[in-house]
Amino acid sequence: MRNKWMIYGMAALLTTAASCKKYLDVEPIGKTILTNVSDYDLFLNSQDLTSSGARELNLLSDDVDVTTIPQTPDRVEDLVYLWANQYTVDTKIPPAFWGKHYGNIYRYNAVLAGIDAAGNGTVRDKRRIKAEALLGRAFEYLYLVNLYGKPYNAATATKDLAVPFMTSVDIAEETPPRSTVADIYDRIIKDINAAIPDLNANNTGNRFRGAATAAYSVLARTYLCMGRYEDAAENARLALGDNPPAIIDYNTITNKSAIPNMAIRPFDLYARYSTNASSREYPTIALLKMFDVNDLRLKLFYENTGDYTYPKRGVANFNPSGAVSNFGTGVEEMKLIIAEAAARGGRLPEALTQVNDIRKCRIKKEVYQPLSSTDAAEVMGFVMRERRLELAFKGLRWIDMRRLDAENKMPAVYRYNANNEVIATLAPHAARYTLQIPLAVLQFNPAMPRNDE
Template identity: 55%
Template sequence: MKTRIYYTLLVCCVFSLFSSCKKFLEVEPKGKVILKTLTDYDLLLNSQNLTSSGEQLLNQMSDDLDIPTVDPMTRTTTILSYVWSNDLNPTVNESPLVWGKHYANIYAFNAVINGVEQATTGTPKEKKKLKAEALVGRAFEYLYLVNLYARTYNAATANTDLAVPFIISTDIMNKTPERSVVNFIYGKIIDDINAAIPDLPANNNTNKFRGSVNAAYSILARTYYYMNNFTEAAKYADLALKEPGTGLMDYNPVATKADIPNMPINKQEIYARYGTNPASVVLPTVEFLKMFDKNDLRLKLYYTKLGDFTFPTRGVSQFSPNGSAVSFGTSVAEMKLIIAEAAARANNLQLALDQMNDIRKFRTATAAYQPFQSSDKEVVLQRVLLERRFELAFKGMRWMDMRKLDAENRMPAVNRLNAKGDIISTLEPHSPKYVLKIPAAVLNFNPDMPQN
């Protein structure tokens, strides 16, 4: 009988994660990574693997992306995710995509959480800081997992809806915990971040990949947002924006995308995270492109081959951000849009408009800018949601937003079309495909784990 140990599935991921750190980590015995000094733990938190949390496949599943040349018979992960296949990992011999990456990062964060206080160097304060950063990082990983492998948060069912195992150990011989329920995972995310805040630095302005108080607040804001607790979401979004080193960038004087600062020092970012495959070609749907006003500066900076803005042909324009990849983490714009949406839902329309227009005036050519105005609650809410779609495009957020909107009966059916325009796949409202299947390789080692 196969040993029912999930961590076995992470071995290759963990070795890959630590391979980027092998220059500073002593390995004894061979094949086992030993973290000893405070510097070891600090550098681990800077490793490229740990700063890559966003999954590019989430963009493939969104309704904003198109693959005009799609061949549904091609069984690549790109195509499987694009047509919302029942299983992104249909065989037990494949490394578990999405799931495996997040749990590999969790394993590393657990190594810091469980071990840094025993480091041979460093002060107690320095050790607590790194542990706090790891708690924030682990919480961010679980926020992805609960929004991918569980049903959308519903207060009425959150205590029974299955989510994912909550793993805190680094002992690879431990048996996998059972799948926790949604409310438990969200509770742990919130508890861990609140426990971390007293030991975090006030900001991370010199390295947006690292944890800080304002980064913690921003993750709490996103957490409460996906819990539909808009009051708490707006509160923490506002706290995240209190840091004076953050702010929106006016795109009007920006000549080219190369002039936009890179992610680690960009004042618009709060908690920066790379995507897993930043070099992927991203083709927006023509329907999405036509939603933009032609005076929207994001078109000029982030999209190519715009022509006369009529977009008559699929697959011509590309999403092409500045030299470095876009951040899948939290941002100033996301926080302002959370505040705006919370205000719109509470019928505080002026606050919603002010927050949204703060963004629009920096994203629209000055000569063409007009503040958006309306006294209709639903019109304002829809405009805020559209602005969220523009600002967070291809940052891994749209799929989770689609799930949330679907639960509110705000998502229509989404069709995938081949080159001839024939429908080859449809994501129906309230489809079970909005919840990802547990990878086959995971179930192979954990046969008692319930499948979605």
């Protein structure tokens, strides 16, 4: 199989180069000049690498309710929302999800391939830049394995196919075969652990850049996806450190514009924009009713909520404009990972403490009451509800749905048209929980195994 699927990565890299002309020139087609260590360092600041998770991840989830689906949908976002087998038949455009992640992987591979030979830099800087690229690439593969591979199952992960693990920047090379789910997770963990010793301790000056705290946070998410909950919690604690960054208390701000820029937010550990960071989303009425009416998240991030009875679909909306959602990792996610591991391990007071640490910064202080319970199932319910509310529309619900479905904890999900008629169904254990390899990839790699339909 020819490596034509990586053309998308090359095109993206050249686009990056053209947009960053201040520090990066472009040689004739196929080559981008990265000469000195400072060039590579600046390249890691490129606009393309500050975005990762696709906004369309939200559209896959059960949190979104689109009431404007046409009778014959043909837009990519509509087909994503309906869990279509393919999202476009146009093989000339980078495919949804796949194209962005492999474009970024190509960029990180370019750094890894060239940094050792770069001039005018210290060995320490070269090692740091290489470590940041390893972390960035691992983060991209974590999305890919959770899109195109089955949910992690220790009994089948060595057989379940995921995606090709690409390390080359030579588009003439053959496409590697699809690695297994186990292989991809092993590489993610190996690369992050290899990166940690050479990373800066933190990234407080620029949350988009790699650091040890960021690396531990990505490891925490990785282990959570694998069902290794205690390992996830251990790395979440390492990400938070002995003096965890403070969660912003919504009682202390009047509007979302008071929330700091993502690059310097104390509570974001590894910052990433989505591919359409300011998009409005229309939540299901069921999700809206999960919020307490005194929850300040409703006031700050949701519009047209009225008297909180939500009599009509498609009116209230989530609008992150002014405080863009982080599709990377953050303090709240780490606390929720610790809480979930504690709840699953029967350490209910620990789980409640983590959840209440978040809630007291989200509920109006004059009515806030901490959650309490000695019932394990109830506490787990508190944790998962808070995870859903706090991380809403940050691209994680689809990944959570996949792992919950693997535990037989996901009901059927339905899509409705404007007349409340069912137009699509995602049944428990449906094959569509694993996305199909895009047609644009299969066109150049016809022998690549397909996923189940």
